[in-house]
Amino acid sequence: MGAWPLPRAESPTDTPASDQWTKFHQHLDKALIEAQATSLRPGHACVLNASGHEDLDKLSLEQTRALMEESGDMRFYNHHFPLIFDDGVKWIVRCRRLRRDRPSYGVMRYVLDSEIITMEELRNAGVCVPRAYRALGQDEDTAQGPNKRRFDLYFFVEYVDAMEFPLAFLGPQKNILNQMLNSGRLTCLIIRTFVSSYAEQMIKLSRIHFDAIGSLHHCPNRGTIVGPMIDKMVGSHSKPYFHGPFRTAYERWTNTIDYQLDLVLHHEGYDGDPITCYLSLLDLRDLVEGWQELKNPEEEFYIRHCDSKADQCFTDPAGNIIAWIDWEWAAVTTKAEAFASPLAFRGEGISDKMTEWETLLAEAYVALGRKDLAECVRNARRYHWLEKLADPASGQICPPQDFHAFRMY
Template structure:
């Protein structure tokens, strides 16, 4: 949605009335900017400051689909659960009544502070927040009902799952991609490469013990660093952006987040731990194995649903098996797999035949 249209729709919402219904005895002030250049927003949400002695934000989705209300409800429930367990997250408030507005929104507690850098730099925060975050995240026991926030559908039941483990979730995501191409009438070169890469990756996941059965834990899904809000003293104020949180097996839930990675090294497809990841490993020795084996969880979201990146594929294989793949080009890699491993996969043969016929028709 264009920002000027978004701002017009925001101006049509009576946030003051909604806030008054939550705290009737207070006078409400709503701070809607006069133009789009001053609109507070991130990648997914715009934020309108609402104050009645306590500061809150109306968290407004910039774009909506049929599944948006379900995603918002999941975010609210997650934040309320964490708040009840004593975690430093903003409290969430659901409007008591809605008046057929086009936008989806809810209220959250305003946190004084600013986001950490993404990824976290050495000067971003002190030792204290690191321990306080981890103490809260280890708050207690398993959470049942492993679901995937990725590849949401716009028709019920919206989510894939629930799943028994992280492995089952990843396999379901890859099956979703494979099914998309199997039902497609057209198979471009990119489509064939993507199909082969997902077929190969599915086999790799299936043959390892990644994310095996066991207790499941809550995992933040956008943990690159700027979900951490800190004060001027570099101490933790709270953790935000819970809309994509899901449950995960222990190995995935306590793998190193993206926040402490060394960006250049990571995108050069090295699985060596950064100095911050090594510090995490030393600090929480009981979770050291999760950190050591966790690089694969940083890479899988960059592979599933995407066109293949051979360097990332090799890095993922190394993270799962210890083998270091080298060369060839992506086209050669795909051609070799089709010739030797997937020569009897009818969907591929049909797709290749269709592509060749289309090329002949165009020549």
């Protein structure tokens, strides 16, 4: 059956964006959050959402209006609130946004805990990830009722004093890269610095590996382990919530496609003619069946940022990455998939040719002595197509020409 059915109509999240924001704050325990943060920095008091003499609700509503004016709605999946200590240290409270299309509390808690653990592993490896802190006392099994626990989906993150690199608005699909590269030496250097810095971060990421495909979780007796794979395409409201871990990419992808086939049989997941959807997915499964590389056994698997629009990268004015945030949907996967070119470098479409961004990235890997990662970029298209064809997010099965393009690789 479908993974994420909508909550009942009386859900507190079934409201316009500004009302949703207000309800969220009415249920947040400001004193508790401040006490939790102080317990992580003993001897230092803090104030949540401090901004001059404005109180919490007023500031929150101002932030809501600013976002709505900018984008037409409350964007993204998280709220962020400043937390300021008495010695000037700043943290951010990263709270899951409440929406009618969000999965159950258990699923969201599972994803949040994995995000914290993933950030810890990356930071320990030297990746520019801000330090994350779990709020003490949060436990899915001891939460006091569904209404109360809905509002403890948050954790603390070090404040990042940097600027978001505007790659999400400079995608190659708009042909802006060539304009920027030709507009002057300074702009060109900033772009190349950013791409080189991105490559350096990915090389650091390549130094930590795991023994299976899935997502990172904490086991009391074993430390960090690879557990079920957090996946927007596959899941349920009951434990263990997701599928896996897997030993091969073939096992992972056939599991995903079989799940989509089951959705179609139950008239869920896709719009349109169910027979066409089912046959298209069977065709995709046959293509995966014939892809020998996916079946090859591997011993080392790597963390992948599964929403790699690159607006998660924060830089200094020169273009050097100094913070990489938002690891909500991170996963551990094969080397070929983990180091395939990110979505931001590929652009919205999938071209047969490498984009200028991808070319720069491959060149940066070579210059840094990692020809193997450059090959992952050059061979990324097949994985890009597979991910697109297996994703039911749009509610529409991909057109025949997309399946034909995938078949050509």
